[in-house]
Amino acid sequence: MKQLTARQVAEISGGKLIGDPNTLITGAASLKSARQDQVSFIGSKKYLHQLDQSRAGVVLVDKKLEQELTDGHTFVVCDNVDAAFSEILLVFAPEAITYAPGIHPSAVIDPSVSIGKKVYIGANVVIEANCVIGDDTAIGAGTFIGREVKIGQANRIAPNVTIMHRCIIGNQNILHPGVVVGADGFGFIPGPHGLEKVAQTGIVQIDDDVEIGANSTIDRARFEKTWIKSNVKIDNQVMIAHNVEIGESTIMIAQTGVAGSTKIGRDVIIAGRAGINGHITLGDGVKVAGTSGVVKSVPAGGIVVGTPAEGQREFMGRRALPKKVKRLSDKLDVLKKEVQQLKNK
Amino acid sequence: MKQLTARQVAEISGGKLIGDPNTLITGAASLKSARQDQVSFIGSKKYLHQLDQSRAGVVLVDKKLEQELTDGHTFVVCDNVDAAFSEILLVFAPEAITYAPGIHPSAVIDPSVSIGKKVYIGANVVIEANCVIGDDTAIGAGTFIGREVKIGQANRIAPNVTIMHRCIIGNQNILHPGVVVGADGFGFIPGPHGLEKVAQTGIVQIDDDVEIGANSTIDRARFEKTWIKSNVKIDNQVMIAHNVEIGESTIMIAQTGVAGSTKIGRDVIIAGRAGINGHITLGDGVKVAGTSGVVKSVPAGGIVVGTPAEGQREFMGRRALPKKVKRLSDKLDVLKKEVQQLKNK
């Protein structure tokens, strides 16, 4: 069994040790469930009340909480407790699952496909004509890759993913199970025989270091491309419509949706379950609160909340309306009495 | 063709017959579409107006509606009309689809996998190394099961499901198509080279008698486990983030989402399209209205509605604001006139 002393924990995490350096730990757990031989962590004041009851042998603590600590545990005070705990978790984690290069005999790969070095292709994968698969890329079982798709190096594509024809995937991307890249965008024109489909002739382009969560869908462009730029992180069940652009390092939490042709800048954070209207622009660094419905463009750095989304001040003012109305009503009643007294005179 | 008399319907459903015991029925349908030889049901006052037009030969009726009945149909009055109608439906339903034990020759199963008795494994299923599949479990075509997954007895796993490495599935669970269990949780730390992935080293554990709807996703924990306890019922397109816990017999309707590390109690009901914030607690028996966005913890038994979610009274008060403001405005106008009259004097 792997084990670390508190001193080793402090060394690995680069933190400051407070308490017994020889405390032995053999695993990591949450404050609530940790045993005496486990290390835990606390990053927010909110969880301080769990510290007294916790049996954790060693606790990593964010430095901003250092003044709040009481006796009873061995602590390691860290600059970035989240990153530090991740390091410790890796020591005790079971060995990572990796796939040795090789192509499963059940995979159905068109002879025209170009496959790089050290590629893993799982069972029942289907790769159609004229695709290119770069070095060190792994493709999980049951995944479908349509015609003329270009996939770069060192991608990790999960089982049961669907990548439709002509899409372009760069390097070091992670696609989780159930992801669909390059289904048709949604477009119809009323015609003499009902709604007529607008051909979706473009592609999806995903640059590098992008992660896309389970069952998310990214539609192909009507023309040109739907474009996910480098380092974008997309959670599960996110929907990105045709011709959308997402800027570098933007984060989209689960179940958000972006309608067609909207341009989202870099370093934007869209919290869970938010919806973004089509044909608008979100500037760099915009923050969208969870569940918001953004109908208008937001300039760089803007923070919006609510549906239809507005600034935090407007939103808080709106939330405070019941109290304001109550106060108005009280004031009015007082004034009414005064007027009555004047009339009585 | 199967047929029942009204008397037999009453016997099967344990209800009280009103009308002709010999009315013959050969099928079940809704009030609107039922023919004279079909049985229908009515469970709510809301549908009473459909009763007069309905041609249904026999109508199951909830006992609370007994006083409202008029002539023209044969009725069976039931304590629980929903359950009673389900019994009758089963009589006329086409034979249930079941899969005889056996392993399809196209399935790709690692030799190290342990497979119990009377197991069904469909075409193109992939089961990786060191998995355990318990007795009487059925696994639909095209489903992927990653390394070291443990699956108990009598589970019904649909086609095209994805269960990632090391997850644990108990007994008598039902997973519908497109479900993804154990994709990585969504975690990143800003680093010198952009957003760095936080390793997700934990698992998903699903206990017994759980049902999970089509295309729902349950992410693996950052450490320890994401935990779906026994008898939890999850509808389609539900998203459960890493390290969430869902208590026994909790119901989550379609398109709801729960953010990371939130703990949900037992017997909770979360209506459709609601979102639950991360790092909060919903006590036992909490009810969340559809489309609500719950940002703070809710104590046991609480009922919340709206975004951000609040109590029903606060919510109703907020909804009534336009009327309150109108009334205030009217009162103010009256007072203004009175003041004017005083000034005129």
Next chain:
Amino acid sequence: MKQLTARQVAEISGGKLIGDPNTLITGAASLKSARQDQVSFIGSKKYLHQLDQSRAGVVLVDKKLEQELTDGHTFVVCDNVDAAFSEILLVFAPEAITYAPGIHPSAVIDPSVSIGKKVYIGANVVIEANCVIGDDTAIGAGTFIGREVKIGQANRIAPNVTIMHRCIIGNQNILHPGVVVGADGFGFIPGPHGLEKVAQTGIVQIDDDVEIGANSTIDRARFEKTWIKSNVKIDNQVMIAHNVEIGESTIMIAQTGVAGSTKIGRDVIIAGRAGINGHITLGDGVKVAGTSGVVKSVPAGGIVVGTPAEGQREFMGRRALPKKVKRLSDKLDVLKKEVQQLKNK
């Protein structure tokens, strides 16, 4: 390389040429990214400011913008610029991906299945006993079709789709990847041993010319059928619960959801991320604004917005409340001063 003169563009699009008929174009692009040898389009005043900077050689213009045009481009003025641009896009689009009839040897098809003429069945497709597949239908790789499913003619079913037992699919439908048709509806009755599953004995019926977006789910009926009528267009990640009916030519944008037994009329438009309650009716031609939560029935032609959804006038009144309250407060302050002056006299 394909190329068109401006004159040819005008001919193909049936528009009126303004400028040099010999301008040569070799492709199509957006106003922002177009080069001098590319054609672009402008359909809304909102994008007029992009026109000056655009290098596009030819610009298709909606006739309502004709008065706004300035020199510097060759224009083609069109009655329906959207449809016209689609025509031009098709000229330059890469050849459409089509699948020649044939059955991949890796497909697992029960001998009892009836297969029409000119059918394409991709790699690793699974078709269970007693299915019928009509002429000219294409079924993408990895798709699962359960027992006794009937599929008509000229359908285009994408890879990794799941169609469960006994469902009925008409003609000329398009199902995108990850779609699940016919998973169990979500129904439970509290019983002595916890929540008991209500058997879902019905089917899903999809008529003709329906399109269903990636990862959408349509549940089978508890009894009878969940029914998607002809020409309905459903975007990605839409959820349709058991026993719902969707009328002809209705449009449902991405991530919408409809709860059980609700009836939706024809020509309804439900914008993105809206939720529709169960057991209600939306009349023909109803429009639901994006992200709305519709809790009550809406008569034909109604337009609703917000959560809970209400008419546009009510919604706008509610949005204007902060201003109304501010005005009331100001008026009250003025009156208070007047009363004070009266008292001082």
